[in-house]
Amino acid sequence: MLTTIADNLKPLPLQEPLPVQRGEREAAVLLALTMEPRPHLVLTRRAGHLNDHAGEVALPGGMWEPQDSSLLHTALRESHEEIGLPPGEVELFATLPPRDTRLGVRVTPFVGRIAADAELTPELAELDAIFRVPLEYLLDTNNLTRANFDINGKDYSLPCYQYQEYTIWGFTLALLVEFLNCSLRADIQLKYPAIKNFPQSRPEHTS
Numbered sequence: 001m002l003t004t005i006a007d008n009l010k011p012l013p014l015q016e017p018l019p020v021q022r023g024e025r026e027a028a029v030l031l032a033l034t035m036e037p038r039p040h041l042v043l044t045r046r047a048g049h050l051n052d053h054a055g056e057v058a059l060p061g062g063m064w065e066p067q068d069s070s071l072l073h074t075a076l077r078e079s080h081e082e083i084g085l086p087p088g089e090v091e092l093f094a095t096l097p098p099r100d101t102r103l104g105v106r107v108t109p110f111v112g113r114i115a116a117d118a119e120l121t122p123e124l125a126e127l128d129a130i131f132r133v134p135l136e137y138l139l140d141t142n143n144l145t146r147a148n149f150d151i152n153g154k155d156y157s158l159p160c161y162q163y164q165e166y167t168i169w170g171f172t173l174a175l176l177v178e179f180l181n182c183s184l185r186a187d188i189q190l191k192y193p194a195i196k197n198f199p200q201s202r203p204e205h206t207s
Helices: 002-008 071-083 135-139 170-184
Strands: 026-035 040-046 061-063 091-095 106-115 127-134 144-151 154-163 166-168
Touching (some): 002 026, 002 170, 040 135, 040 166, 061 071, 071 106, 106 170, 127 154, 127 166, 135 170, 154 170
Parallel strands (some): 026 106
Antiparallel strands (some): 026 061, 040 127, 154 166
16 A cells, blocks of 8 residues: 555655745644555644644644754654654655645645554653554545534534544544545545635645
């Protein structure tokens, strides 16, 4: 499966985006795939005491900081800080197109491979869990369900994956679906009610 992913992402080779200018709201995340016949994707759950997105599932990564030489640097630095993944243990091979969050932050996703037995440790100031979800689980649309979420004080029924005790939804779900559509031709479509600036899935990218 990893070979298929790498082949399908060849039109989106690894590249460092243009340098970030001070004042711009940019972030980067890492899609870390385990190197095994049935790959897993590393995800995190944000700590419940945080002011923003407490308890939500996310990809390793975070906001660009002035000391970062690039967004690639941001993704690797944040992954090291959040889950204890040394940059030298990531074999990067693709950059997905950036997309904006509802709050106007532009996020650039990088795709890489890590050892199946990589030891990952959550930074408890930011995370309360690290978990790995099989790509096969995400590819099975029977696992795609809906749940109620509060958006700007209103209750909406939104698509999500419920994997073990973790709910994968929102911006993270949209990024994962775009990755699956690009890399494995999954053709997963997310259906949302009308919510201003909510991140919906985009058509798969082809060469």
